[in-house]
Each structure stands twice: as structure tokens, then as C-alpha cells.
Amino acid sequence: MALIVHKYGGTSMGSAERIRNVSERVAKWHAAGHQMVVVPSAMAGETNRLIALAKEIEPDPDSRELDMISATGEQVSVGLLALALKARDVPAVSYAGWQVPVRTDSSFGKARILSIDAERVHADLAAGRVVIVTGFQGVDPDGHVTTLGRGGSDTSAVAVAAALKADECLIYTDVDGVYTTDPRIVPEARRMEKITFEEMLEMASLGSKVLQIRSVEFAGKYKVKTRVLSSLTPPDIDLALEAASGTLITFEEDETMEKAVISGIAFNRDEAKITLMRVPDRPGVAFQILGPVADANIDVDMIIQNQSVDGMTDFSFTVHRNEYQKALGVLEAQVRSSIGGGEIVGDPKICKVSAVGIGMRSHVGIASLMFRTLSEEGINIQMISTSEIKISVVIEDKYMELAVRALHKAFGLEHRSGATESVAGV
């Protein structure tokens, strides 16, 4: 008997029929003797409907009140799922975030979980009940309702699993696991059976939108075994088969995993590049440029400063494409004159492609294989950044698919029969 947390997204909860399917799946796990906690999202479309209602009244709604409104979607979901389980004679009880309680800070709309009381849930589990907890929300120290931001239900599920010391957290999604890259771009992409949370973190942050990045951080921090698997299998599929499906995010590098060098190729098109030409190469200039950008609440991702020539340098960085115009405005208004720089050049037509792998730590030659591969395809690299377990390059966005396919092949990702197999020799 294990303590298992299931998380279901809005599509899985999208109708009475689908909620019945979820209840059938959960009932199967419960009948097998597991203690079950379920974290469902709001019914598909519901959160958007609620936010649209709020914006109809106030286009820029107060975030405290918006959380009060949008949190109701999950409250409806947990109640409906409890009813569906009871209809199968499975004892069940639903809780909103404040009832557990899931304690968060007061950052409405993007709150962070501070702690989760496990006592009440453990008591229900001990009594044989399935416990259904709202995703996406919590309560702040003053008793206000908070939400964790879009996709927060993944984080709720992992956080609940951590608080309860669950044996495993199963995230049911509309894909059947984490792939070496997007199969829509590379048909040969393979599902990984295992991935470390660090690799998953890089994959998630780089655009593999399987899991919300904060849920992966939680999984790593609290060592929660988390599995991403398909919600599209029949609910009565054999439990052992289901339990071994998908991709397991592990918090330990086991022996087999160390042999992998590159686990996957991630990419995104969400960024834009900005370059300040010929700025003086003196101490403090980076802060002079990026300080006003940060003050305007614009997140900066990659930053490159070229080699100085005649005491002048080119300074480049990337921002989210949604904030590109805003960032250009800030630079023109507050930065250009103060640093005495030259032209400001922007380019939204870029993409970022990354090779991710925990094995990179102990292998050399990864970067050179990556650069050689791109060069052979005639793709110019505009920016490079590296971390312990990834190498990212910025290239012109029209080359994205080509680059992903070439790198996937170069690192032999389509050939391995499992993520845990060696790619020695790369």
C-alpha cells in the first residue's frame, strides 16, 4: 500500500463524462489498496470564463479580487469529483486550499506555497477516504484566497505530495511522457522513461510545456518522485501497466542515468534579442543598462557582452517577446543618453535551442559537437550560454526546426532504446 497523489488537468475534468472517467481511474487505485489524494484543475475553459467576467467589469482587475473569483473554478471541480467517487461508493471528501490549509505568501495571482498542513488529510486517508484538494490555490497569512498562477495545479499536486510524504505524484496530461524533443518537429523523438529533476527543470523552462516549472522545482527541493503520464488511456487499464508508464522524474541520479550525456533537445520561440551597439566598456555599465529594465519588471534571460574594441563594446540580452517593445521603450527613454551609447538594435525573430543532459557534467566535447552540427547546417549562432547541464544557443528563428532535428540526430537521441542507455562515444 502506498500513498499516491494524482493530478488531472482541465481537459480531464472538462465534462461530467470525463469527470466520471477520472473517478473510475482513481477508484481503481483506491481499490488496489492505495491511499489516494487527487488534485484536479478547474474544468477546461472555466478559469478563462471567470477572468473574462472580471475583465468585463474592470479591464485591469485588482489581483486580490481576481484570485477570489478565479479560485472558485477548482472548488467546483473538487466537489464534482467527490460526487463522482461517492456515486461509485468510494468514500471521498473535497477541500479548498484554505481548508487543508495550503499556506502561501500574499503575492496574489502568483503566490508561492509556504507550507501545507498534512494532519487533516492524513486523518481522512486513515479513515479510508479519497481526499480531493483544489489545485492552483491557497490562503495567505491574513486569510485571503491566493492563486499560484496559470498551471499552478501541477505545483499544488507536487507540494501536496511533498507535505504528505507521498510515495509518488502522478501528473496525468494529454501527452504520454517527456520526449527527447517535440515529436511534432522530430518524428523520431523518443519518450524518456526517466529524467532527473534538474534536466526536467531545463526542459520545462526551455519550452517543453509538459509540466509547470515551479512544480519541477518543488519535486527537486522536496525529493518527490513525480511521474508524467497519459490521461488518455482507458481508465480501467491494468494498474501495473499504468503505474510504469510515462516518464518518471527522479531526484537521484542512479547508476544507469549517469551514462546518459544528453537527454533531450529543448527550444522556444518566446524570446527577442536586444543589442546596444558601442557602449563604453567600463565598470557599472551592465547595471546601468539592466537596472531600468529590471525596475520595469522585465525578466532578462541571456546576457552577452562582446570583447571590447577601443574601449567600446556591444551589449546584448534577450527578453520575453511579449516584453520586447516595453524593453526597447525603457532603453530609449532611460538608458541610451545616460550611457552615451550608439544605436539600439532589436530582433524578435530569434529562437533558443538547447541541449540538456545531466551527463554533460562529466563529459567533454558536447559544446563542440553542438557547434559543429549547427555549422554544418549553415546556421549562424548569435548568442551562447551554458550551465552545468545545458548549452543554449540563440539562432534565427526560421532555422529552429532544422537545428532541433540536426541536434537530435547528432546526439543519437532517436537510437537509444531508453533514456538510461549509454551514449558513450559522443
Added chain:
Amino acid sequence: MALIVHKYGGTSMGSAERIRNVSERVAKWHAAGHQMVVVPSAMAGETNRLIALAKEIEPDPDSRELDMISATGEQVSVGLLALALKARDVPAVSYAGWQVPVRTDSSFGKARILSIDAERVHADLAAGRVVIVTGFQGVDPDGHVTTLGRGGSDTSAVAVAAALKADECLIYTDVDGVYTTDPRIVPEARRMEKITFEEMLEMASLGSKVLQIRSVEFAGKYKVKTRVLSSLTPPDIDLALEAASGTLITFEEDETMEKAVISGIAFNRDEAKITLMRVPDRPGVAFQILGPVADANIDVDMIIQNQSVDGMTDFSFTVHRNEYQKALGVLEAQVRSSIGGGEIVGDPKICKVSAVGIGMRSHVGIASLMFRTLSEEGINIQMISTSEIKISVVIEDKYMELAVRALHKAFGLEHRSGATESVAGV
């Protein structure tokens, strides 16, 4: 400066435009210097939508989970109204029942309010904020969400007003006050400027569906000045005019009110009559008959036992028409043989008509005028019951309109210029 509670129904909250109207009205009161608390219902249709969703999953849904689901309608409403007020630069904050908290017992679906903490709301009011509290709901001693049952928002508003020691509770509805009887039946019916809570209690319980009866009980018990007034006046109507409109339910009989004898004619068609013919007239027979009926959770209203003839009597009572068949079944199965009675005769085609008035206490001849009036119209009285401030008769339901019109005229209700004027001479 006064502390004022406003209550708005689902129709008033039915769209963004209407919510803006409510916020305009509330803002007007706030601008006049009043401390404002607002209790809105769910948007029209929302509670029904949520209950339908639940029933789609489970036709007989668990009441604890149904409350969890249906309580979300009001939570959305309070958030939206807070946004609408903030859009007018009126500081506002919304609270769900559990946040105040509004403490109730654990009778899910029909919970009773036990207490309301005023501290948090008073602090917000002192800071100049309009406080918006969900109607219809609370939280039980174990932290479960409860609802008060349909129409419970009226009760919430009056209970909040009582807890805050508000100066007045204004219930905005789609009628402009309480009438001497239903104007659809008697066009001459007049709006009363004042009515005592005891009279209102009789009027409400007898089918004048302006206010939920429990809200009137609360108003009486905690001496809350409650006003029923129209939500259809323009929101920017002169405040003094609005504040004096509608019908005030007072908890004191002031001098002018004592002069009124009959305040109004109430009626309902919701009951059915059951008679057990020729039952033995011995001690305990009433309990033998009504015990099993009560055990089946069927409420009995009027009870009549005729004069005994030869040690046998006819025993009649009324129940809600929805429970008529169920009551007949109970009597056939559990009562008839045990008491050795004769035929059981049922009649669902009845109605109850009542004359209500606090002045009845000190006036005689009311009953005889009522009976004479009905007799002159050729209407046979089947049952009679009386209380200190009302006389009710059961008659054949086809005579209902005729009886109401005749009594309204006989008691001179259409002639008085105000409810407080004397009807001496009746």
C-alpha cells in the same frame, strides 16, 4: 453617519452592467458618509447551473459536496462587485462566509447561522472600505462550507446587520415593498410603509414571497431594522428619497402602529388537506396519527379534531402539497390499521387565506367579520386556525382570489393612505 447593510438578489447581480449599477448605488451611499456592508447573491442562474452540474454527475448529490460546489456562485459575485467598486475608486474588499467567518451548524444545504465575527468587518469599515460578504453561506465548526438554502442571502444580510449592530438593513428586490396583499389579485392593494416583524413573519410564511422567512425571524430576534425596497430605481436616485422608500420592518410597535388592526391578507396554494374519518376519540390518538408522519420528515401545518360523536371523531391536517402523496402513503401503511379508523380522505385542491395584523391583539370582532365576509360570498370554510396576530382559513382553492379580494375590501385595506392609519370601527 450610519452603518448600513445592503442586500442585492441574483437579478441585480445578473450581468456586468447590472453589477456596475449596484456599485453605483453603493458608492452613492458610501459617498454620503455611511459605513457600507453589501451582501450580494450569486448571479442569476448561476446556482441553478452549479446544481445541475452536480446532478449530472450524481442525481442525488451528497449535501456536503453540493454546498462546496454551489457556494462558489456567491464567491464570484462578491469579487466582481469589489472590482466594480474599485473601478469607481471606492475602496472595497470581498469576503466568503468562512473568511468573516459566518459560523453555522453542520446542516448542509439548510444550515443555521450560529454566530458572525464582527471584528474583521469593523476593522475594514473603520479603514473606509466597503465590505462585501457572500450571502447564502457559512462555515461549520469543522471548517466545512455550508449553505443556508435557497433565498438564504436575505438571512445572511440580516444576520450580518445584527452582528455588526447596523443601523439598517436594506433588502433590494424586484418589488417596491410589502403590500396589503398581492396586487396581481387585488389591484387596490397598497404598499405598507411599515410592518412589524411579527406581521411580516405571518405574511412571509403565508406566501408573500418578498423575504425569506428566516431572515424575518432574525430581524425580530436581533431587532434589526430591515427595509424592503426596489432595486429597479435608477442607482443615482436621491439618497433621502431612496432611504425612505419601500417597507420598513420594525421591531417595535410604535404608537401609530397600534391603531392598525389588520395589516394584510396573505394566502397560499401550497397545501393539501388529509382527513381520517371516524377515528376513536381517545388519549394518544393524535400522536398515533402524526408520529409516523413526523418520522417521515413531513411538516404538518394546521390540525383540526372535530367534536366527538359516539366516541369517534374526524381528524384533519394539512401538509405541503409536495408531500401529500407521501403522507397518504404513510397513513395507509402505518396508521390506519393500528388505530382502527375508517376511510382516509385527501384533498389537494385547497388554499389557505389569512388576515394578519398586530392590532388583532386588542381588537375583537375580527374573526366574525372574516367569517361573515366569506359567508356572504358563498365560500365554505373547511378549517380554521388562529394565532395572536392572524386568522387563517382553509377553503376550496377555486375561491382563493374571490376570498382575498373580499377580505381586502372588508378590512378597508385599500382605503387607508398608510399602514399606520387607524381602521377604528372595524
